[in-house]
Amino acid sequence: MNNASQRRHIDTVLSYGGYQAANKSYSPTHELIGRSWQRCLSEYGLDPSRPRPARIVTHQTLREHQDSVDEFLNVARAGVEQLYSQIASLGYVLLLSDHRGIMVQFLGDKHDDRLHKAGLYLGADWSEQYAGTSAVGTCIKEGQALTCHRVDHFDSSHISLTCTAAPIKDPSGQLLAVLDISSLHSSRTPESQNFALHLIQLHARLIEDAYFLRRYRHSLVFKCDQSRELVQVNGQLLFALDEQGVILAANTAGRALLTQYQPISKEAITLPDLLECQWRDILSITYESKDGVRAFRVSGTQQMLYGVLIEPRKKSSSQLDVSQVISSQEESVSALDRLCADDPAMRQTISLAKRLRHRDVSLLILGETGTGKEVLAKAIHGTSHRADSPFMAVNCAAIPESLIESELFGYAPGTFTGGRAKGAKGLIQEANGGTLFLDEIGDMPLHLQSRLLRVLAEGQVLPLGASQPVDIDIRVLAATHCNLTQLIADGQFREDLYYRLNGATLKLPTLKARADKQYLIKLLLERINPAVRLRADAMSALLAYSWPGNIRQLVNTLTFAEAVCETGEITVHHLPDECTQHRSRSAIIPLSSVGQVIHTNPERPTVINGHCQLESAAVQQNDLLALLRHHRWNISAVAKQLGVSRPTVYRRMKKLEICLPKDV
């Protein structure tokens, strides 16, 4: 914006007396803009000839503002991110302000200095009192959605911006936050922003309603709409009710209806009064109406509304209510159920595990490192009829090859010089009556695979140096992150053992792919320290991160954050750098610039269970490379962060065809 335009704008504002006459062609929002200019000049004493730089509040102040809307930010996250995904490519940034005009959330390019300078940034103060007329500040004052387009702004330093904002109110009608989308540049015509205004109003309503439903999740909620067809998916009016049908709260559309309804002598308005019906007509909707919808007439009018009931979520048995699950003295949810909340892949796995837990068939658990293979194996054991017998876990990759045999099968007295004179029971025997968990089975040497096969086939183990086999009764659960089919094809794994182990396959998704990450984050943090709170900004960062080390890395990250946060509250600043820096995979160093990858062959996809995993391998390679480079190729540091041993890191590097740079 050049100086001449700014000077012209200052003149326009100064001669504001003629504002409405001079701007006849403006859209109706300009009544709001006019009132705002008036406030700026006469109430706040702002001087249009002295443009004000963007004011960004201190870190501490920002935290206080974020805290005050923490619960709301958690609920708003999905709506905010969905809106941003729709507008980012059009050059907009998204801002969420609290009711005082301080930006408590920002989605956009953090490194764009122009945004920072323009105040389109986290912590910026867009209150009308400070920044003059703007979409956010004026929306707060007027309680209405509006676009503040270019010269609508009071301050001449803002006249290249276009900003569109909508209010979000709490269930009592108080302003909670303002949702805003802004762009540094835009077409000159204000009409170009009409679509933005519709889009933002739609998302503000979605977020507001999500917050309403969250706040009243333990109450009966009546949802209604003028359309029978749309009410289930997009009911516009929400009413929270007590057991007698008294309206406890309503969303914005519901409150608008209530203001039209004037009861004569009632203190508390009931829904049956409002809809001229019996309380039982409402309570019986779900089971008496075929489509779960019933028609009602609004009292004293001809207006029809179609309503559905949303049942309260029970406080005690909800699996998603983590604090309930954890604090519950009675273990109402089995160890298997607790492994996940609402993730489709995990649900399938857990349901299969439940069906097979009492059978003695061997199970093969597949999943990347840290996805919880051992935890699942333990839960299967713990919920099976073998629960009171031992659970023995053997990590075939961690035991040196020379020791696996004696560790597993044991040895007879006098077999080894230096060994225990009396001999030793192997882990297979130790597990007798219980479960033997063979982790990293893909790393078991071939000759031991034959011996293991015999144990499984014959139910007997022959310790080293012994002449008599010992009867054993074990159930075997095996796990691997390897592609066993490929190992079989390469002659490194016995096909007959594979079939023996694979009574059924249980697959664990990567943490990144799980829809119930939030549940896991809360569950794990609760276990680490129930008194520590996770702030919404930290939760957002954790949800956005790609988690190459899966749940193990999440545990380590939360443990670290809990240790470094001193105030009993984890914010994004307490998270390790990689969680906040790698917001998306595309931000990870491009392979071509690394130079440590040898002959990555895109023509040779890995095949797991018949599906092409080429992309997944590339992603794993990217993630591991990023971590290695982040830790300057310090393998111990990478192993620590991933929560695996150094040999595991080396093995994974080998598998992903990554080698150490020469100068390390």
Ligand SMILES: Nc1ncnc2c1ncn2[C@@H]1O[C@H](COP(=O)(O)OP(=O)(O)OP(=O)(O)O)[C@@H](O)[C@H]1O
């Ligand atoms: N569902 C879960 N709930 C809580 N903690 C979990 C869950 N799944 C995994 N963990 C934790 O994550 C870490 C890794 O789990 P586990 O050892 O079972 O993974 P894994 O897949 O067997 O890893 P690897 O392949 O490296 O042996 C452990 O600290 C475990 O306690």
